Amino acid sequence: MSDLNRCSWCVGDPLYEAYHDLEWGVPVLDDDKLFEFLSLETFQAGLSWITVLRKRENFREAFDNFDYRLVANYEGPKITELMNNAGIIRNQLKIRAAVTNAQKFMKIQDEFGSFSQYMWNFVDGKPIQNSIKDPKETPATTELSDKLSKDLKKRGFKFVGSTVIYAHMQATGMVNDHHVNCFRHSEVKEIGKKISAI
Secondary structure: OOOOOOOHHHOOOHHHHHHHHHOOOOOOOOHHHHHHHHHHHHHHOOOOHHHHHHOHHHHHHHOHHHOHHHHOOOOHHHHHHHHOOOOOOOOHHHHHHHHHHHHHHHHHHHHHOOHHHHHHHOOOOOOEEOOEOOHHHOOOOOHHHHHHHHHHHHOOOOOOOHHHHHHHHHHOOOEEOOEOOOHHHHHHHHHHHHOOOO
């Protein structure tokens, strides 16, 4: 598959290319998966996504496969254990943020029925289809990610700045930012047409 046209940011690294080809931009409606992406993206803050991607399996093992019900109850001994885990990003603020976010995640579920319902309400249940020709046109934030970030912060979430949230929207298919000459642009667009998140 190396002869395919891909978004330039992933080219040259097999792990990055596989993530791009199979996951990035595909609409995610499952709460468990949304929590994993949100958690990984908060750990990415200030770092590159490939750094997180290479540690993804370590994160899954360390964080009980990102079961937010379990993460929400992590306390001192577990925090210490995570801080001693060289396989993940050992940032105490981000580790504690994952616990806080799991707690707030469940509050949103109680209010909206699911976290997916809450998130997808911001795009009326349908992915935003962009037509990016030049990689330099890809935004880091948008008015919508600003709005969603602000609402999550108001609800007590941590490490959910607009840049993190826009990355989350791209990863989970709320927005299709595959470049128009990328083979996945049209494929992801078709997938998006078939889903209705609300």
